Amino acid sequence: MALIVQKFGGTSVGSTEKIRAVVQRVLGYHKQGHKMVVVLSAMSGETDRLINLARDIQKIPDPREMDMLVSTGEQVTVALFAMAVNEAGFDAISLLGDQVGIRTSGLHTRARIRNIESKRIFTHLDEGKIVTIAGFQGVTESGDITTLGRGGSDTTAVALAAALKADACEIFTDVDGIYTTDPNICPKARKIDRISYDEMLELASLGAKVLDIRSVGLAKKYRVPVHVRSTFTENDGTWVVEEEKNMESMLVSGVTYSKNEARITLNKVPDQPGVAAQIFLPISDAGIIVDMIIQNTRAGSLTDMTFTVLRTDYDRAMDLLKGIAKEIQAESVTGDENIAKVSIVGVGMRNHSGIASTMFQILAKEGINIMMISTSEIKVSCIIEEKYTELAVRALHDAFALDKENIPVEEKI
Ligand code: ADP
Ligand code: ASP
Ligand code: MG
Numbered sequence: 001m002a003l004i005v006q007k008f009g010g011t012s013v014g015s016t017e018k019i020r021a022v023v024q025r026v027l028g029y030h031k032q033g034h035k036m037v038v039v040l041s042a043m044s045g046e047t048d049r050l051i052n053l054a055r056d057i058q059k060i061p062d063p064r065e066m067d068m069l070v071s072t073g074e075q076v077t078v079a080l081f082a083m084a085v086n087e088a089g090f091d092a093i094s095l096l097g098d099q100v101g102i103r104t105s106g107l108h109t110r111a112r113i114r115n116i117e118s119k120r121i122f123t124h125l126d127e128g129k130i131v132t133i134a135g136f137q138g139v140t141e142s143g144d145i146t147t148l149g150r151g152g153s154d155t156t157a158v159a160l161a162a163a164l165k166a167d168a169c170e171i172f173t174d175v176d177g178i179y180t181t182d183p184n185i186c187p188k189a190r191k192i193d194r195i196s197y198d199e200m201l202e203l204a205s206l207g208a209k210v211l212d213i214r215s216v217g218l219a220k221k222y223r224v225p226v227h228v229r230s231t232f233t234e235n236d237g238t239w240v241v242e243e244e245k246n247m248e249s250m251l252v253s254g255v256t257y258s259k260n261e262a263r264i265t266l267n268k269v270p271d272q273p274g275v276a277a278q279i280f281l282p283i284s285d286a287g288i289i290v291d292m293i294i295q296n297t298r299a300g301s302l303t304d305m306t307f308t309v310l311r312t313d314y315d316r317a318m319d320l321l322k323g324i325a326k327e328i329q330a331e332s333v334t335g336d337e338n339i340a341k342v343s344i345v346g347v348g349m350r351n352h353s354g355i356a357s358t359m360f361q362i363l364a365k366e367g368i369n370i371m372m373i374s375t376s377e378i379k380v381s382c383i384i385e386e387k388y389t390e391l392a393v394r395a396l397h398d399a400f401a402l403d404k405e406n407i408p409v410e411e412k413i
Contacts (some may be wrong), residue, residue: 002167003035003125007135007157010044010408011174012231013077014170016084022172022231023084026130030090035125037164038132039157040081042073047136047150060316063108067137067147070109071097074134074153080134082370092130094254095120097137098147104138104146107287111138111146112214113155116163133160150312154215162222169219169226171211176230177238178203178210181255185390188403192253193236196243199253199347202379206343207258215239227228249346252355252400252411257389258341262314263293263371264307266319268331278328279305288313291341292374292383305330308372308383339371340389343381344396356380362399 005028013019016132022038030036041047050070054061061069078094085092097104101117124131135153136144148155154171159413161169178200179189195203197220204213210228219226219240229237269275276295280286283290293307309317314337349355359380368391370384384392397403 001036003037003164004029004168004170005039005157005161005164005166006170006172007039007153008041008231009153009171010041010046011040011334012172012219013040013081014044018231019077021079021085021395023081027085027088027090027136028290030130034129035130036124037121037160037397038081038130038152039160040074040077040095040132041133041135042077046073046076046240047223048241052304060319064144067108067111067145071145071147074136075308078132082130083384085130085132090130091128092132093124094132094134096134097156098139098143100120102138102159104140104148106140106142106144106146108144108146110287113138113148113159113218114243116159118163118327121160121164139352141402146237148210148214151209151212152214154212155218156224157298158215158218158226161224161226162218166224169224170232171215172224173228174231176233176235176383178208178228178240181393181397182208182257183211183403186255186394186397188394188397190403190405192238194239194241194244197240198243199345200240202347203256204252206256206379206381207260207341208254208256211240226273232304251352252344252346252402253348254345254403255393255400256343256345257393259386259389260311260330260342261308261339261341261383262311262317263336263339263383264309264314264317266321266325266330266332267333268298268302269305271297271301271328275328277307279321279324282324283309283317286316286320288317288320289376292381294372304408306372338386339383340386341381341383342389342392342396343379344400345379347378349379350377350406358399359396362395363392366391366395 008022067071082092082094103114105109134157177191181189183189200216204211204216259377291308296304325333368384368388370382374381
């Protein structure tokens with residue numbers, strides 16, 4: 001008899017029919033005597049729908065009110081799930097973040113979990129109930145509802161698995177595991193059987209939304225093995241675990257993309273000490289994350305400052321920058337939301353040169369212009385026009401032969 005945390009994503013609970021199917025699956029484990037904690041997302045498309053409703057009312061809504069709104073999507077699915085369990089003749093109880101005591105920081109729309117009170121969950125499990133918990137949400141010390149950021153239900157599930165010391169944490173989704181790239185845009189993507197926390201952290205940080213990055217960080221910290229698998233098949237999925245000796249060590253292990261990017265340029269900024277701080281301090285104070293930064297010197301004492309932010313922060317960033325531009329006497333602020341970031345990731349890159357230049361050649365061959373570049377020891381990212389994203393991902397996946405397993409590094413360069 002085990003304690004199992006299972007999380008089902010939006011597409012898995014996208015209709016009452018699908019909820020009934022998920023209930024049957026969970027009941028299969030329950031009937032074997034396992035204690036089941038089930039974390040659910042909102043129905044697919046629901047969180048986007050709620051965000052759009054808010055935007056219809058106000059361009060930059062108050063983050064606290066935003067959390068009041070978007071957290072409702074999960075309330076619907078957990079209640080329906082509990083009803084479907086009861087209808088099937090078993091006992092279940094649905095709980096929201098504050099009822100479980102998922103305490104978070106007060107940073108609305110991207111709060112961090114601080115601790116979870118497990119008592120109530122154990123009480124209901126001991127009563128023989130299936131406990132279903134709304135993902136993505138928590139509550140501050142002062143009782144305000146928070147959300148954990150998009151994709152945050154994964155984080156709820158892993159945090160619960162850690163707090164309850166669960167025997168297993170399974171993330172059920174619409175693909176049957178973690179692939180070398182998004183299988184929905186690259187048919188040649190190859191499923192990975194086991195992947196280390198570190199490598200998955202990289203993939204997630206660069207856009208592989210199959211797992212929310214904070215869930216991977218928590219899994220690593222608390223050594224929770226995570227099984228990512230499909231809601232719609234019985235197949236084994238991918239295990240995210242600590243690094244093992246015989247794990248595939250590829251030069252490039254994955255290709256990722258993120259369309260949640262926007263580019264902002266401050267034109268003709270006076271090139272003098274302190275200007276960068278004047279620009280980026282207020283931005284970071286507003287909780288806006290800046291990714292790549294490029295500074296181009298013009299003739300004379302002026303410079304252009306270009307950087308990227310999350311597209312979801314774009315309106316707020318532009319609003320702030322208009323004020324900053326005036327203060328520092330920059331000529332203008334321009335922005336572009338039609339960009340994407342494509343990246344190649346792999347710990348094997350550490351000791352090899354020429355990977356970045358190969359990437360640039362491949363993109364050039366496809367006629368794709370690179371607007372910005374950033375590199376680290378184990379990744380290379382390029383900003384390109386959004387419309388070329390799929391083409392770029394497929395070309396890179398082909399060029400680095402990611403559809404083939406364990407190709408010796410030397411053969412690949
Ligand atoms: P859920 O609603 O279940 O949380 P998500 O849409 O958040 O599901 O995540 C699953 C999606 O992640 C897949 O449908 C796929 O398009 C995308 N994805 C991106 N990169 C990868 C990858 N490397 N492996 C698997 N899926 C990926
Ligand atoms: N419903 C939330 C979202 O769409 C959280 C999640 O699905 O993980 O981002
Ligand atoms: Mg998700």
